[in-house]
Amino acid sequence: MITVLTGGTGGAKFVDGLRQIVPPEELTIIVNTGDDMLWWGLYVSPDVDSVTYMMAGRLSQERGWGVKGDTFFALRAMGQLGQPIWFHAGDRDLATHILRSKLLSDGKTLSEVTAEIAAKLGIKARILPMSNSRVETRVLTPVGDLSFEEYFVQRWYQDPVESVRFAGASDAEPAPGVIEAIRTADIVLLAPSNPVSSIGPILAVPGIRAALRESRARIVAVSPIVGGAAVSGPAGALLAAQGFAVSIGGVADFYRDFLDVLVVDSRDFQAAEELRKAGLRVSCAPAIMRTVEDRVALAKAALAAAMQPPTMEAAAENL
C-alpha cells in the first residue's frame, strides 16, 4: 500500500506518474486543503481538484491546473458583472465547485464530497483531503495577510514573504482515513510539492506528523528544490521565509523528523553526498518533469528508493 502526500502542480505531475505504475486500489492520496477558499461564494479546493482531474485524466497539461480544453465564458460574464476574475475557474471546472458547494451545504464533509466526485469521474484510488476542518494557509507580506491563492495567483508571488501560518490548524483533525493511511502504508511518498505551502499544511494538522514519525512505512520525499532553486513557484521564497535553506538540505531539514530517503535531482549529486555524510539516505534521479515519461520515471525512482535496502555505506553511517 502506497500513500502519497501532495499539493500544487508539481505534486499533481508526480501523482500522474504514480497512477501509471501503481494499481489504484493500492494508492491513497492525501491532499493539501490549505489553499481552499470561497470564490464567488463557491467552495474551491484547488489541490483536491488538480489531483482529482489528474487521476481522471482530465487535468489540463498546458496549464497544469483546471480541466483540459476548458472554456472561460462564465468567468468573462462574471467580469462583466463587476466581480473579481483573477482566479481562473473554467466552465467545466465550475461544475465541480458548484457541486462541491451544494453537497457541503447539504451537510456532507469535504471527504465525502471528494469521494463522491472522484467516484463519478471513475477514479478508483482514494483521494483524501488532509482534514475536514478549515485550515487556511495565510501568507504575511508587506501588502497584507493574504490567502495562499491571493499570494500565489492574484499577486503572482511577487511580494516578499514575512511569514506563513496555517490558520485553524491547531483545532483541526485529520480527515477520516488519513492517519490510518499513513500508519499502515508500506511506503509513504512526499511529492515534490512546495514543502511549506503544500506539504506544510498537511503536517500542521495535529496527529499527522506524529503518525509519520511512528509509521512503519518507508518514507520517501522527492525534493522540489533542484540546483538550489525551486523547480517552479515560490518554494524557495517560502522555505527561506520559514528559516530553511533553499537547497536539498533545507528540504531534508523540513522533513528531518520522519524522513527515510530523500530523492533529489541528479545534478545535486554533490549536495547529496553531503547529506549522506550527515546520515540521510539520498537517492539521485532526474527530477524535472517535462514529459509524461519524466513523471513516470520519477515516480519509479521514488518507489525504487523506498524499496532498496540501505547501502552498506549508509547502513554503516547510520550505526
Next chain:
Amino acid sequence: MITVLTGGTGGAKFVDGLRQIVPPEELTIIVNTGDDMLWWGLYVSPDVDSVTYMMAGRLSQERGWGVKGDTFFALRAMGQLGQPIWFHAGDRDLATHILRSKLLSDGKTLSEVTAEIAAKLGIKARILPMSNSRVETRVLTPVGDLSFEEYFVQRWYQDPVESVRFAGASDAEPAPGVIEAIRTADIVLLAPSNPVSSIGPILAVPGIRAALRESRARIVAVSPIVGGAAVSGPAGALLAAQGFAVSIGGVADFYRDFLDVLVVDSRDFQAAEELRKAGLRVSCAPAIMRTVEDRVALAKAALAAAMQPPTMEAAAENL
C-alpha cells in the same frame, strides 16, 4: 410613468417592444418570481433573468431564454458528475446565478441583488421582483406536486393539471417599490404572459391586487390567448385548470376586478365584440410577436389602448 407586470417568454418579448418606445427612466417592470428555484444549490430566478437579459440586449432570441450565444460546458460537466441537467443553465447564465446566490447568502434581498445585476449590465429601467419573500408556484398533477420549472421545463407541460397554488404567498410581502409603482403609474400594463403562472403569482402577493384595483392608472392587459388557444406554453391548460375559459373572455375574467382595457389579437374581433357588449373596453391589434417589429407594434398598441379615451359606445355602455 409606466409599470408592467410580466413573466415568461411572452412577457419578455413584450418588454422588448416596450423598452424600444418607453424611456427607461419611465419604465418599472414587476416580475414574477414564482418560478424561482434552487438549481444545483444556486438561486435561479428565471423570469427576472429573462427580463434582465432582454433589457440588456442579451436574451437569446432563438431560445427565448438564457444569454445570446451562450455555451453549455458546465452543464455537460454537471451531467458527467451525475447531476440533473434538464434546466439548461448556460455558462454565461451561470455567472448570474452564482452572483445572485452569493449576494443573497451575504444577506442582500432579491430586490437589491436584481438592481445590482441590472446596474452592472447598464440597465436604466427599474426591474422589481414581485416579492423578496419566497413564493413558489406549485402545479399539482397526477405525477405529483411539481415546481413550475419541473412542470414546464423538466416534464414539458405534458401532465394534466389538477390545480395550481402559490406556496408561501399568504405570508409574502410585495418587494419595496412594487405597490408604489402600481399606485403612481399613469399606465399599468399586463404583458401577454400566462395569466395563471406568470401574472397569477404576482397577484397572489397580498396587497398587489388591491393596489391594482385602487390605482389611478389606466390598466391594460394584453391577451396571451389568441383564437382560443395559448400563443405558446401552457396558458390554456392552466386557465382551464383554474376554472377559466380558454379565450379572451377567460383572460378578461382573470383580470376582471381591476382591468380597464384588454388588448386582443385582431382575429378575435368577434369575441372582442362580445366582451365589449358585456361592458369591457377591448382593443384589437396583431398580438403574435414573431419579429422585433411585431413586439414594438404590440407595445405601441397597448400604450395607445391605454391612452385612448373610451369610445362613445363604450362610454355609453359603461353608464
